[in-house]
Amino acid sequence: MKTETPQRFLSLDVFRGLTVAGMILVNNPGSWSYVYSPLEHAPWHGCTPTDLVFPFFLFAVGNAMSFSMKKYEVLGNGAVIQKILKRTLLIFVIGLLLNWFPFVKWSDGLLVGKPFSGLRILGVLPRIALCYGVAAFIIHYLKDKGAFVAAGILLLGYWFLLIAFGTGDPYSLEGYAGLPLDKLILGENHMYKGEGVPFDPEGILSTLPAICNVIFGYLAGVFIQQQGKTYEMLSRLMITGCILIFTALCWDLVFPINKKIWTSSYVLYTVGIALLLLSVLMYVVEFKGRTAWTVLFTPFGKNPLFIYFLAGVVVKLYLLARLPEGQNLYSWLYTHIFQPLAGNMNGSLLFAIFHVAFFWLVGWWMDKKKIYIRV
Template identity: 55%
Template sequence: MNQRFYSLDVFRGATVALMILVNNPGSWSHIYAPLKHAPWHGVTPTDLVFPFFLFAVGNAMAFVMPKLQQGGDGIFWKKVIKRTLLIFLIGLILNWSPFVKWNGDGLEIKSLHNLRIMGVLQRIALCYFFASVIVYYFKQRGAFVTAAVLLLLYWMLCLVLGTPGDLFSLIGWFGNSIDKSILGEAHLYTGEGVPFDPEGLMSTFAAIVQVIFGYLVGDYIQKRGNTNENNTNGSYQMIASLFVTATILTVTGLAWDMVFPINKKIWTSSYTIYTTGLAIYTIAAMIYFIEIKKAKGFLLKFFDVFGKNPLFIFVLSGFLPRALGLIRIPNGLNDEGLPKYLSPFGWFYENICKQVPGIPENGSLVYAISMIIIYWAICYWLDKKKIYIKV
């Protein structure tokens, strides 16, 4: 069966919308706790966004893989390599953007000597590539076994190569030294205060499994999820199976957390298992209400629009603020008597959002919601024009 599930499109679109929300606060100093990442171990709602997106990548793969398998090795490798390189390259370009920066009163080209190599899109590209190859050659059963091996292998590497007594800390985790040696310290993320990349090479092991699990669930839904009125029993059986699977994975992830802490920044195996369980819960609930109970409403259409151009709008949400940052609006003088400037988005936050009554987090949240509305309007226009930018 090749039934297309509207709920999967809504799931993907909602994930993109949440990505924009958590990545675009008015001020990084004023964020409500649920919209922050966990400092190290643990999970907040924000820590679910990226694994849910990778899970959605796997869901989508379940619908295109049959065509790639029918086309043979030549078509498969051409499609997968092209898409992988494009997504990775776009991620690199986004890291370099907007390509120039202000130096005094003039613009100069941004140097490449400290360009961050990895990032969200780069991780998506690598996970998509390896998951596609594993699924294509090993099929469903082999992909599941390979996923289990990857999770256990990553755990063993952490235990064997990590600093004794400090295996899962920022300093003791084994992957950081390997990322430094391969990528170079100058090309790593420095937001943790030291060179450390949360989308580094070693932590990609378990992230690949997120896509594989997404594929397996998407394949199961596609084959077993006939939501026609004449197949009500089959639909409920499929939903029940998803909830049971989600429960098993969630409990397993929590149990594993006791010896291998749930941690997004080093993407531990327990984190993969736990967040996959939560993603399946979400998908199952959406299928129940949207496909079986035929729920309708503006919110579903709102998220669906985001799902039509997910990668494009994610890239735009990263590029546009940086590009507009080159526009300088005078904003008085600093303590040294030098002129200060705001970007158009910065002016909008300072003069409108920041004036919202209450604690500063209110204005920061209003700004983030405003960004969602702006990018939704762009997605809506593209959808109306039937413009779908695929990579």
């Protein structure tokens, strides 16, 4: 216990907080018709700044595991399994309930219950749960080197599965091998339909490579703790990030970088950028000691899953609340406050920034009160 405090790097908390702030920013524009292109997902192949947010969060989950898994070393195998399964199930159920929330919807002017038959099963929190659970078991049983090998097998194996079982262009929506699998296991009614057809960007098959974002985040955390605050550690972290980005761009020529089917090249690309960003944060915070600005992000990093969950709940309540004009509260806030104040595009952005600031205040208050909700 006495070595935990010096090992805890503030920059890792900042990285996690920055990621949560980014998730709130990109998920809550005032209007989806007015969004600056860097705050939108790539239509299919490619990667925008927004496409970095979710894999960064998984990478941050792995970072946190590099600390928490040490505590499991003193536990028996059965206790470790129980802890991993309990946390995985809890996060998955919370995600499922968030998808279902607020459990009612408007129909012909009346509030009616939202049936389970149309509930989306997967999503952001369920994917976090599955990636955490599988990565935790891999790390527990195979240890660090074995986890690295397992990640390589998952990335190459996923590529093989897409080629072997895909149809036509295996990297297209129509030819993607994970689509029929999701339809078979989940059913079309329980899938995301944001593409205009049943297709889940957090589907079953694409969860396999996403597990690697957690594993690599864990390995990066272990490396940082083992090496300590040295320039050698920092330089090796940056070099590794550059190598991964270069490898991903080369792989992109035959296996396109794509978030929606979470390609293996996308994993290497996002992990590489995460390492570079983390290196910069560590240099500024740990080496130069410039920490005053970190308060902008650490409140998010202290309660990441809770704040993300709370943001989802608040937005869903906005959409449920109906005003006399017939608008929901979400639309009313944009059209009556932010759009008149700053125009279409900037008003939409200002709406998102306002909510980042609001949830920052929530996180700041919780931190001041020493309220930390662990899942």
